Amino acid sequence: MTRRAISAALTLAASLFGAALVAPAAHAAACGDQVIGNADFESGTAPWTGSTAAVVAGTSAEPAHGGSRLALLDGTGRTHTDTLSQSVTLPAGCSSATLTFWSHIDTQETTTSTKYDTLAVQIGSDTVASYSNLDKNTGYVQRSVDVSRYLGQTVTLTVTGKEDSSLATNFALDDFALTTGTGNPPPPPDSTRTPISPAYTVNLTSNSTGDTWTGHQSVTFTNGSATALPEVYLRLWDNWHGSCPSTPITVTNVTGGTASALSVDCTAMKVTLPSPLAQNQSATIGFDLSIAVPDGADRFGRDGAYSMIGNALPVLAIRDGSGWHLDPYTNNGESFYTVAGDFDVTLVHPTSLLTPATGTSTETTSGSTTTTRATASKVRDFAWAAGPFAKVSTTSPKGVRVNVYSVSGISSSSANSMLSLASDAVDVHAGRFGAYPYGELDAVLDNNFWFGGMEYPGFVLDLVSNVALPHEIAHQWWYGIVGDDEYNSPWLDESFADYATDLYRGVTGAGCGITWASADEKLTNSMAYWDAHSSRYSTVVYGYGKCTLHDLQRLIGDTAMANLLKTYAQSHWYGVSTTAEFKAAAQAAAGSTDLTSFWASHRVVG
Numbered sequence: 001m002t003r004r005a006i007s008a009a010l011t012l013a014a015s016l017f018g019a020a021l022v023a024p025a026a027h028a029a030a031c032g033d034q035v036i037g038n039a040d041f042e043s044g045t046a047p048w049t050g051s052t053a054a055v056v057a058g059t060s061a062e063p064a065h066g067g068s069r070l071a072l073l074d075g076t077g078r079t080h081t082d083t084l085s086q087s088v089t090l091p092a093g094c095s096s097a098t099l100t101f102w103s104h105i106d107t108q109e110t111t112t113s114t115k116y117d118t119l120a121v122q123i124g125s126d127t128v129a130s131y132s133n134l135d136k137n138t139g140y141v142q143r144s145v146d147v148s149r150y151l152g153q154t155v156t157l158t159v160t161g162k163e164d165s166s167l168a169t170n171f172a173l174d175d176f177a178l179t180t181g182t183g184n185p186p187p188p189p190d191s192t193r194t195p196i197s198p199a200y201t202v203n204l205t206s207n208s209t210g211d212t213w214t215g216h217q218s219v220t221f222t223n224g225s226a227t228a229l230p231e232v233y234l235r236l237w238d239n240w241h242g243s244c245p246s247t248p249i250t251v252t253n254v255t256g257g258t259a260s261a262l263s264v265d266c267t268a269m270k271v272t273l274p275s276p277l278a279q280n281q282s283a284t285i286g287f288d289l290s291i292a293v294p295d296g297a298d299r300f301g302r303d304g305a306y307s308m309i310g311n312a313l314p315v316l317a318i319r320d321g322s323g324w325h326l327d328p329y330t331n332n333g334e335s336f337y338t339v340a341g342d343f344d345v346t347l348v349h350p351t352s353l354l355t356p357a358t359g360t361s362t363e364t365t366s367g368s369t370t371t372t373r374a375t376a377s378k379v380r381d382f383a384w385a386a387g388p389f390a391k392v393s394t395t396s397p398k399g400v401r402v403n404v405y406s407v408s409g410i411s412s413s414s415a416n417s418m419l420s421l422a423s424d425a426v427d428v429h430a431g432r433f434g435a436y437p438y439g440e441l442d443a444v445l446d447n448n449f450w451f452g453g454m455e456y457p458g459f460v461l462d463l464v465s466n467v468a469l470p471h472e473i474a475h476q477w478w479y480g481i482v483g484d485d486e487y488n489s490p491w492l493d494e495s496f497a498d499y500a501t502d503l504y505r506g507v508t509g510a511g512c513g514i515t516w517a518s519a520d521e522k523l524t525n526s527m528a529y530w531d532a533h534s535s536r537y538s539t540v541v542y543g544y545g546k547c548t549l550h551d552l553q554r555l556i557g558d559t560a561m562a563n564l565l566k567t568y569a570q571s572h573w574y575g576v577s578t579t580a581e582f583k584a585a586a587q588a589a590a591g592s593t594d595l596t597s598f599w600a601s602h603r604v605v606g
């Protein structure tokens, strides 16, 4: 095996006759067809593009696998990259798609552990296979990669060979094939979100300071999917605040199923049901629950005498066509993803503590003990607070009971101004997106929060802020009433809540420029991306996000935009929306204006 010299000689050979040959005419492929053009390199270079000089005639040292020609990437022994690519169209509806090729890798590298020289096979921007000097072999071996997920798409197939600064590696490639199967396609996974219609019943009693709660919780649910439901997952989100396995949320004595050990940093508990639930069958699980609120002015934390108790009640995770959603907690935003359900929560606590909560509350006092019963219908979560709050209340012109609870140190004038603002904002948002359905809205004010505010159904935590409060109240629609997967599509709630805040405040977002930090940065990226690029989260998902909606409004017109938001909210009321569904609704509202380039420039992908 020789390296550098051969490469140079064969470059010349390729240039002599490579360009004169043409690829066969393209035709629409059917299942069973091989879709790569000039896959054996016997017909010149087209339709391959890139380092076409690497398509060469074989020699005794570097022979072709079949025929007389091959692609010989690299072999220079210096820093060098060779790339070959072509566009391929995989027909839709086939049973499978498999990419195969023959590779012969020889190298001067002697390491047995370090990948100095690499070969990547990509479909679009996805790397579907990679090799290196460590995969050296004495002859050709066939590689095979399942590329079924690209069925129905036109994509770019790329092979890239990279060498570092010394010691050559030859990547000899030949006889590619990308063949689709003719059998029946596998049935698509049932994409129904399940379990559905959860009804939670909770009875908790607090200690004297309202920072420890113990009692019992149960939840009845139904399998909405045609696929059997053998288990459910409870999300114990606030265990992120502990030091797993030491946790602030303790679930014991599970009934109605068998609990597994906690997973996902103690935030998930699998409960295996006695027998799988068929579609439309219901089951109930129950457990003892204890909640220990940690120190800290947080969405789950105790600020002096005041406990904020968000995400403390275990809630059911969602399974859909892509399986169980068991994403990790994020402290940069939200991971919370649930279907709408009903809560009936009884809180027994000292009368000296007020307990603002999700839902509509009634209180019964017996001596120094008060029992607060809060009920809420069609909500995704339940949160409350406990402490000696100062409370002011009003009823909005549209009939929403609004309560503002303040920690000590917030003046009554601030509390009253936030009360007026909340009362106005809930009505104004309702005018734009649909009537607020929950009857009551509680806002808890604490200027020690490290975040601006935090949204829960019918309950928000907030600084004294004219901007944060209408934002959190807008979340009653965008996340609350119109649900979304907050971990995977955070823009669907944050961009919309910020846009709604601008509308409420009369901000038009004119001239808001977008400058993307990288090719990977997209408005529609998940929290996994933003957790790794946290300095860009607010700029993009809040700033560019609301700008995108302002720009969309400018493009399709004020009336079309207003109608879009109303009908989009209505069609997902108490449901879950996706980026694709919003894009479809926007395109319908845009009429003859094609939004394809708008989505591309604003990086709304999905």
Ligand SMILES: [Zn+2]
Pocket: 471, 472, 475, 493, 494, 497
């Ligand atoms: Zn928000």
